[in-house]
Amino acid sequence: xxxxxxxxxxxxxxxxxxxxxxxxxxxxxxxxxxxxxxxxxxxxxxxxxxxxxxxxxxxxxxxxxxxxxxxxxxxxxxxxxxxxxxxxxxxxxxxxxxxxxxxxxxxxxxxxxxxxxxxxxxxxxxxxxxxxxxxxxxxxxxxxxxxxxxxxxxxxxxxxxxxxxxxxxxxxxxxxxxxxxxxxxxxxxxxxxxxxxxxxxxxxxxxx
Numbered sequence: 001x002x003x004x005x006x007x008x009x010x011x012x013x014x015x016x017x018x019x020x021x022x023x024x025x026x027x028x029x030x031x032x033x034x035x036x037x038x039x040x041x042x043x044x045x046x047x048x049x050x051x052x053x054x055x056x057x058x059x060x061x062x063x064x065x066x067x068x069x070x071x072x073x074x075x076x077x078x079x080x081x082x083x084x085x086x087x088x089x090x091x092x093x094x095x096x097x098x099x100x101x102x103x104x105x106x107x108x109x110x111x112x113x114x115x116x117x118x119x120x121x122x123x124x125x126x127x128x129x130x131x132x133x134x135x136x137x138x139x140x141x142x143x144x145x146x147x148x149x150x151x152x153x154x155x156x157x158x159x160x161x162x163x164x165x166x167x168x169x170x171x172x173x174x175x176x177x178x179x180x181x182x183x184x185x186x187x188x189x190x191x192x193x194x195x196x197x198x199x200x201x202x203x204x205x206x207x208x
Contacts, residue, residue: 001156001160002168002169004153005153005156005157005168006169006170008068008149008150008152008153009068009150009153009170011064011146011149012064012065012067012068012146012149012150013065013068013069015061015064015065015146016061016062016064016065016066016068017065018061019057019058019061019062020058020062022054022055022057022058023058025054026051026054026055026058029047029050029051029054030051033047033051045127045128045129045130046124046127046129046130046131048126049124049126049127049130049131050131053131053133053135053136056136056139057136057139060139060140060143061139061142061143061146063143063146063147064143064146064147064149064150067147067150067151067154068150068153068170069170070170083165084161084165084166084167085161085162085165087161087167088157088158088159088161088162088167089158089162091154091158092155092158092159092162095151095154095155095158096155099151100148100151103144103147103148103151104144104148106140106143106144106147107140107141107144107145107147107148108141108144109140110137110140110141110143110144111140111141113137113140114134114137114138114140114141117133117134117137117138118134118137118138121134122134122137
Protein backbone atom coordinates (compact mmCIF):
# COMPACT_ATOMS: atom_id res chain seq x y z
CA UNK A 1 0.00 0.00 0.00
CA UNK A 2 2.78 2.42 0.92
CA UNK A 3 4.45 1.85 -2.44
CA UNK A 4 1.21 2.76 -4.22
CA UNK A 5 0.83 5.93 -2.16
CA UNK A 6 4.40 6.99 -2.88
CA UNK A 7 3.94 6.18 -6.58
CA UNK A 8 1.03 8.63 -6.80
CA UNK A 9 3.12 11.16 -4.86
CA UNK A 10 5.83 10.69 -7.46
CA UNK A 11 3.37 11.24 -10.32
CA UNK A 12 2.13 14.48 -8.75
CA UNK A 13 5.70 15.59 -8.09
CA UNK A 14 6.90 14.89 -11.63
CA UNK A 15 3.87 16.66 -13.13
CA UNK A 16 4.40 19.68 -10.88
CA UNK A 17 8.12 19.85 -11.61
CA UNK A 18 7.57 19.48 -15.34
CA UNK A 19 4.99 22.25 -15.54
CA UNK A 20 7.02 24.48 -13.22
CA UNK A 21 9.24 25.20 -16.23
CA UNK A 22 6.33 27.17 -17.64
CA UNK A 23 7.33 29.97 -15.28
CA UNK A 24 10.59 30.28 -17.25
CA UNK A 25 8.69 30.42 -20.53
CA UNK A 26 6.24 32.91 -19.04
CA UNK A 27 9.05 35.16 -17.78
CA UNK A 28 10.79 35.04 -21.17
CA UNK A 29 7.55 35.80 -23.02
CA UNK A 30 6.68 38.75 -20.78
CA UNK A 31 10.21 40.16 -21.06
CA UNK A 32 10.17 39.84 -24.85
CA UNK A 33 6.72 41.38 -25.15
CA UNK A 34 7.67 44.37 -22.99
CA UNK A 35 10.82 44.90 -25.09
CA UNK A 36 8.92 44.45 -28.34
CA UNK A 37 6.09 46.75 -27.29
CA UNK A 38 8.05 49.65 -25.80
CA UNK A 39 11.38 49.47 -27.60
CA UNK A 40 10.52 48.06 -31.02
CA UNK A 41 6.97 49.48 -31.04
CA UNK A 42 5.73 46.10 -32.26
CA UNK A 43 3.22 44.59 -29.79
CA UNK A 44 1.80 41.12 -30.39
CA UNK A 45 -1.96 40.86 -29.88
CA UNK A 46 -1.75 37.14 -29.04
CA UNK A 47 0.76 37.60 -26.22
CA UNK A 48 -1.78 38.29 -23.46
CA UNK A 49 -3.77 35.14 -24.32
CA UNK A 50 -0.65 32.98 -24.30
CA UNK A 51 0.48 34.44 -20.97
CA UNK A 52 -2.88 33.61 -19.42
CA UNK A 53 -2.74 30.06 -20.76
CA UNK A 54 0.79 29.48 -19.49
CA UNK A 55 -0.02 30.78 -16.03
CA UNK A 56 -3.32 28.91 -15.90
CA UNK A 57 -1.61 25.63 -16.83
CA UNK A 58 1.08 26.21 -14.22
CA UNK A 59 -1.50 27.02 -11.55
CA UNK A 60 -3.72 24.00 -12.26
CA UNK A 61 -0.90 21.46 -12.45
CA UNK A 62 0.57 22.74 -9.18
CA UNK A 63 -2.52 21.63 -7.24
CA UNK A 64 -1.70 17.92 -6.99
CA UNK A 65 1.98 18.67 -6.40
CA UNK A 66 1.20 20.96 -3.49
CA UNK A 67 -1.26 18.46 -2.01
CA UNK A 68 1.33 15.68 -2.22
CA UNK A 69 3.69 17.85 -0.16
CA UNK A 70 0.94 18.75 2.34
CA UNK A 71 1.50 22.38 1.41
CA UNK A 72 -2.01 23.76 0.95
CA UNK A 73 -3.09 26.55 3.27
CA UNK A 74 -4.89 25.54 6.45
CA UNK A 75 -5.44 26.95 9.93
CA UNK A 76 -2.12 25.67 11.29
CA UNK A 77 -2.42 27.89 14.37
CA UNK A 78 -4.95 25.39 15.75
CA UNK A 79 -4.46 22.37 13.50
CA UNK A 80 -0.79 22.00 14.35
CA UNK A 81 -1.59 21.48 18.05
CA UNK A 82 -4.09 18.69 17.40
CA UNK A 83 -3.03 15.04 17.86
CA UNK A 84 -2.55 13.11 14.59
CA UNK A 85 -5.82 11.17 14.91
CA UNK A 86 -7.84 14.37 15.33
CA UNK A 87 -6.04 15.93 12.36
CA UNK A 88 -6.79 12.86 10.26
CA UNK A 89 -10.45 12.86 11.30
CA UNK A 90 -10.89 16.51 10.34
CA UNK A 91 -9.07 16.04 7.04
CA UNK A 92 -11.10 12.95 6.20
CA UNK A 93 -14.40 14.74 6.80
CA UNK A 94 -13.34 17.74 4.72
CA UNK A 95 -12.11 15.52 1.88
CA UNK A 96 -15.51 13.83 1.60
CA UNK A 97 -17.57 16.98 2.15
CA UNK A 98 -15.73 19.42 -0.10
CA UNK A 99 -12.69 18.03 -1.90
CA UNK A 100 -14.11 14.98 -3.66
CA UNK A 101 -17.32 16.68 -4.95
CA UNK A 102 -15.42 19.77 -6.07
CA UNK A 103 -12.60 17.97 -7.85
CA UNK A 104 -14.94 15.46 -9.52
CA UNK A 105 -17.00 18.39 -10.81
CA UNK A 106 -13.81 20.09 -12.03
CA UNK A 107 -12.60 17.00 -13.90
CA UNK A 108 -16.03 16.26 -15.43
CA UNK A 109 -16.72 19.85 -16.50
CA UNK A 110 -13.15 20.19 -17.74
CA UNK A 111 -13.54 17.09 -19.88
CA UNK A 112 -16.69 18.51 -21.48
CA UNK A 113 -15.05 21.89 -22.07
CA UNK A 114 -11.96 20.28 -23.60
CA UNK A 115 -13.87 17.87 -25.86
CA UNK A 116 -16.06 20.67 -27.21
CA UNK A 117 -13.04 22.92 -27.72
CA UNK A 118 -11.17 20.23 -29.68
CA UNK A 119 -14.29 19.43 -31.73
CA UNK A 120 -14.69 23.00 -32.96
CA UNK A 121 -10.96 23.80 -33.17
CA UNK A 122 -11.54 26.68 -30.75
CA UNK A 123 -9.34 29.76 -30.91
CA UNK A 124 -9.30 32.81 -28.68
CA UNK A 125 -11.75 35.48 -29.83
CA UNK A 126 -10.14 38.34 -27.93
CA UNK A 127 -8.09 39.16 -31.01
CA UNK A 128 -8.81 38.66 -34.70
CA UNK A 129 -6.20 35.94 -35.05
CA UNK A 130 -6.17 34.48 -31.54
CA UNK A 131 -4.11 31.44 -30.51
CA UNK A 132 -5.73 27.99 -30.17
CA UNK A 133 -7.50 27.40 -26.85
CA UNK A 134 -8.09 23.65 -27.02
CA UNK A 135 -4.60 22.60 -25.78
CA UNK A 136 -5.06 24.82 -22.75
CA UNK A 137 -8.54 23.48 -22.00
CA UNK A 138 -7.21 19.92 -22.25
CA UNK A 139 -5.10 20.70 -19.17
CA UNK A 140 -8.25 21.12 -17.03
CA UNK A 141 -9.40 17.46 -16.95
CA UNK A 142 -5.78 16.24 -16.76
CA UNK A 143 -5.10 18.44 -13.73
CA UNK A 144 -8.42 17.40 -12.20
CA UNK A 145 -7.66 13.70 -12.66
CA UNK A 146 -4.19 13.95 -11.08
CA UNK A 147 -5.55 16.05 -8.23
CA UNK A 148 -8.34 13.52 -7.64
CA UNK A 149 -5.83 10.65 -7.57
CA UNK A 150 -3.70 12.55 -5.06
CA UNK A 151 -6.80 13.30 -2.99
CA UNK A 152 -7.67 9.59 -2.82
CA UNK A 153 -4.13 8.92 -1.61
CA UNK A 154 -4.58 11.54 1.11
CA UNK A 155 -7.84 9.87 2.17
CA UNK A 156 -5.98 6.58 2.53
CA UNK A 157 -3.34 8.36 4.60
CA UNK A 158 -6.06 9.73 6.88
CA UNK A 159 -7.47 6.22 7.39
CA UNK A 160 -3.99 4.83 8.14
CA UNK A 161 -3.38 7.63 10.63
CA UNK A 162 -6.70 6.95 12.35
CA UNK A 163 -5.70 3.30 12.76
CA UNK A 164 -2.04 3.70 13.69
CA UNK A 165 -2.02 7.09 15.42
CA UNK A 166 0.66 8.64 13.20
CA UNK A 167 0.92 9.94 9.66
CA UNK A 168 2.52 7.69 7.04
CA UNK A 169 5.56 8.96 5.18
CA UNK A 170 5.48 11.04 2.01
CA UNK A 171 7.70 11.26 -1.03
CA UNK A 172 10.74 13.53 -0.80
CA UNK A 173 11.28 16.58 -2.95
CA UNK A 174 12.27 19.95 -1.53
CA UNK A 175 12.99 19.33 2.13
CA UNK A 176 12.75 21.88 4.88
CA UNK A 177 15.95 23.02 6.57
CA UNK A 178 17.13 20.42 9.09
CA UNK A 179 18.07 22.60 12.06
CA UNK A 180 19.85 19.83 13.95
CA UNK A 181 21.92 18.89 10.90
CA UNK A 182 22.75 22.55 10.34
CA UNK A 183 23.94 22.94 13.92
CA UNK A 184 26.21 19.92 13.53
CA UNK A 185 27.75 21.32 10.36
CA UNK A 186 28.55 24.72 11.88
CA UNK A 187 29.53 23.23 15.28
CA UNK A 188 26.93 25.14 17.26
CA UNK A 189 25.58 23.72 20.52
CA UNK A 190 22.25 24.41 22.20
CA UNK A 191 24.14 26.02 25.08
CA UNK A 192 25.72 28.52 22.67
CA UNK A 193 22.29 29.46 21.27
CA UNK A 194 20.92 29.89 24.80
CA UNK A 195 23.81 32.20 25.72
CA UNK A 196 23.25 34.24 22.57
CA UNK A 197 19.53 34.56 23.32
CA UNK A 198 20.34 35.66 26.86
CA UNK A 199 22.81 38.26 25.59
CA UNK A 200 20.34 39.67 23.05
CA UNK A 201 17.44 39.89 25.51
CA UNK A 202 19.48 41.25 28.42
CA UNK A 203 19.20 45.07 28.94
CA UNK A 204 22.09 47.08 27.51
CA UNK A 205 23.09 48.55 30.86
CA UNK A 206 23.53 45.06 32.42
CA UNK A 207 25.91 43.93 29.68
CA UNK A 208 28.60 46.43 30.69
